[in-house]
Amino acid sequence: MTNQDLPKLAFIGLGVMGREMALHLAGAGYPLSVFDISSAAADAVVAKGATRCESVAVAVKDAEIAISMLPNTPQVDDVVNRDGVLANMKSGSIFIDMSTISPEATRAMGAALAGQGITMLDAPVSGGPIGAKNAALSIMVGGDRAAFDRAEPVLRVMGTTISHVGAPGAGQTVKLCNQLVCAINIQAVCEALALGRASGVDLSQMRDVLLGGSASSWMLEKLGPAMIAGDAGAGFRIDLMLKDLRLVLEMAGQNDVALPGTSLVTAQYVEARAHGEGSNGNQALFRVYDRMTGQDASRLPVMENQS
Numbered sequence: 001m002t003n004q005d006l007p008k009l010a011f012i013g014l015g016v017m018g019r020e021m022a023l024h025l026a027g028a029g030y031p032l033s034v035f036d037i038s039s040a041a042a043d044a045v046v047a048k049g050a051t052r053c054e055s056v057a058v059a060v061k062d063a064e065i066a067i068s069m070l071p072n073t074p075q076v077d078d079v080v081n082r083d084g085v086l087a088n089m090k091s092g093s094i095f096i097d098m099s100t101i102s103p104e105a106t107r108a109m110g111a112a113l114a115g116q117g118i119t120m121l122d123a124p125v126s127g128g129p130i131g132a133k134n135a136a137l138s139i140m141v142g143g144d145r146a147a148f149d150r151a152e153p154v155l156r157v158m159g160t161t162i163s164h165v166g167a168p169g170a171g172q173t174v175k176l177c178n179q180l181v182c183a184i185n186i187q188a189v190c191e192a193l194a195l196g197r198a199s200g201v202d203l204s205q206m207r208d209v210l211l212g213g214s215a216s217s218w219m220l221e222k223l224g225p226a227m228i229a230g231d232a233g234a235g236f237r238i239d240l241m242l243k244d245l246r247l248v249l250e251m252a253g254q255n256d257v258a259l260p261g262t263s264l265v266t267a268q269y270v271e272a273r274a275h276g277e278g279s280n281g282n283q284a285l286f287r288v289y290d291r292m293t294g295q296d297a298s299r300l301p302v303m304e305n306q307s
Contacts, residue, residue, distance in 0.1 A: 006030050009154065010063035012056055012079055013099070014041040017125070018069035020132035021098070021158045026050045028157045035059040057084030065094045065151055072243055073101040080109045091117025094147050096155075098139070100124045100179070100244055103169035103251060110143065110168045119147040122168065123155065124175035128236045136160050140178075142170030176251060179244040180262050185219045186282055187265045193227055194289040203228045226283040235281030242269040242278075 006029060011022040014036040026032050026048035034042050035053045046052045053059035056079050060066045066089060070076050076097050080086050085095055095118055097106065103122075110120035121143035131137040137159035141148050148164045155162050165174045192215075196206045207224045210216060226232070245266040252259045268288045275291075277284045289295075 007064035007154070008033075008062055010034070010053075010059040010066040011045075011050075011069070012036070012059060012066065013069040013075075014038075014045060015069065015071070016129050017132045018098075019044060020129070021067075021069060021137075022050065023048055024135045024157050025154070030154070030157075033059040033063065055084060057088045060085055060095075061088045061090075063089065063093060065096060065154055067096045067098055067154075070097075070099045070101075071240075072099070073105045073247075075099070076101050077105060077109065080113065086112060086116060086118070089113075089116070089118050094119050094121060094151055096121045096123050096151060098123045098125055100175050100247070101172060102247055103172040103176070104254065106142070106172050107169045119144050120168065121147055121151060122171040123151075124171055125159065126175065126178050127159070132158070139163070140165050140171045140174040142166055142172065142174075143168050173251070176244060176248045179241065180248050180259070182219065183241060183245055183265045183269070184261050185217050186223065186285055187268065189217070189220050189224055190227065190286045190289050193224070193286065194293055197295070198293060223281075223283040226281065227286040232277070232280040232284040232287070235283070237278065238269060238272050238280050238282060238284055239278035241282055242266070242273055245269060 008031045009025060010033045011018065011025065012035050014022055014034060019041060022032065022034055022045045026045055032050040033053050034045050034050045035056055036042050039052070042050070042052045066085060068076055068079050070079065076099050089095060095113055097120065106122045113120045121141055123139050123141040125137040125139050127137040135158055138161040139155050139159040141162070141164050145164060152162060165171055192210070193203055196203055207220060207228065210220060245262060248262055249259065249266060252262070268285060271288050272285055275287065277287060
């Protein structure tokens, strides 16, 4: 397939994740129009061949597939209903939201778009900034199967594990379940390190031992060293995980599902944010255990927002 045969794309939202994802699409030769509320955020993608646009409406008007990667539900709703997707995308086009937002809101936006002949796919991602940079994201997609088949080659430029998981909203549901597991796993790592520290064992050695057995996990492997070293730097932020956990609990309330473990870890994320750590990486949850156990919390400095 030549570049002339590739579908025209638009990308809305060029933050830490979106910028890397858009760079891969531009690098693959797709005709790409981009928009971000910060014009400077588009610089790197424009340098790769993308076209900078002055608004969402301009970016999407000729797009066959438009993609959004935004912080939360209200921003996606604005892009769809106020800023131009609904009013300017052509019938027969596809709108893919790759943010992590409310499944209920996703279904409502999808229905509104369908009324204009636009198909919406919800395609949130897992893998964080590193996965975005390496085009190694896991992408879970809800929505029409034929639209998924049409969009899959585009998604494969950004990720390695691409799964159609069901009807509209199913992608968001699976992603929120993913976040539930991640957050409770982070909490478990924090508790193990807190107990090991109080008992006087070498935490780095304990981590190596745990990685060799059934307690091994991605969080223990990747975040454990940062917790031990007191590094609260770049990574998936406390603020973003707290947003996702609140969405999990919202969905649980709508479905009458009790999630006591999620409720507890959400309270700990609220505590971390209340102590000024919202812009820190997830490993800063260990500071909650510093405070609960009377350890020196100052060893993990609050970092500037990495976005």
